[in-house]
Amino acid sequence: MFFHLILTTECNLQCRYCFGESLDDFDEDFGEIEVDYGLPKKVNYNVESLAGFCRKDPDCVLTFYGGEPLLCADKIKQVMDNVEAKLFMIQTNGLLLDKLEPKYVNRFHTILVSIDGEEALTDYYRGNGTFRKVVNNLKLIKQNGFRGELIARMTIMEQTDIYKQVRWLLDNDEFSFSSVHWQLNAGFWGNDYQRRNFEQWTKTSYIPGVKRLAAFWVDQMEEKGVVLKLYPLLGIADSLLHEEKNCFMRCGGGWINYAIQTDGYIIPCPTMWGMKKYYLGHINNADPRKIKKIFVYQPPCADCSILNVCGGRCLYANVTKRWSDEAYSKVCHTVAELLEAVKDEVPRIQRLLKNEKINIKDFDFIKYNGCEIIP
């Protein structure tokens, strides 16, 4: 099982799509879902309890998460020193990566670092100077011996040209990534759709960009024999090639990838903190292999023709319904178009597999590593 450890609810950045949106989200209306806004700001359970919890599952993978988890570097060290996890990972904004000693950083199997593309765009979303500090830290951890997977985790919305920014992340003079994932800022806030330009952006920029990216991705297979880890494309292609059926959240939220709040309660996904209705037990006494599973068997997903690939996109968005059905259908349209973009490339991929230019194993990846696959 995979668990996001929410080490703190605090963050050292004030990004537009997170802090900025939260300021505008005055009507935090979660309907019948009661939210506990009084969670401790930092972990208040005993690390020994966490160790006991993880010991029950030999495949326990822990991902440090926040807020910004590196604000609690001491807790990270304490957990890594005392808890036997199969793997450790972290999702971070990268600003404090230089504050954690290499002997810990180098033990991370995967680091997901938030970066939205080139400097101007990253700083526009995340604040001036963010890009420079993060890139310097990434260079430093590489120098200090980090050899695990480093994933550029983009949050995207109207100012992002997906094709241009992903290409830039893959190939630039500052710091090039070989793994990229992107997530749409869509369906997470209560009243942003009306004041945004989401639908037009998806039609004129995002969807055409995804199609170009899918073609570029397969061009790289053809020209260089590499399957780049562009997670949304990779995950969907992997499912199509294996004829998989994914009726569960592809992020793993609510069935294989849970989160542990600062007070030790287990929830389906980190964004669902404080939602008492979804508390699924406490690390003091729960068995990680037997936590209740939550699925979305309700409209619109229940009746959707692409549920078997999409998996329902996001449990949080489904249960909170922050966007109207009409607005959310625009998000679903992007999923359908992304699926079509990959499907269109499958014959070419199959030819390359047949000619042994690439290998089916090149599509392997660690599922539930924090890349949700469906943006």
Ligand code: SF4
């Ligand atoms: S495309 Fe939309 S309706 Fe269909 S499964 Fe995904 S989230 Fe649900």
Ligand code: SF4
């Ligand atoms: S996609 Fe939704 S349910 Fe899954 S991890 Fe992200 S916020 Fe949680």
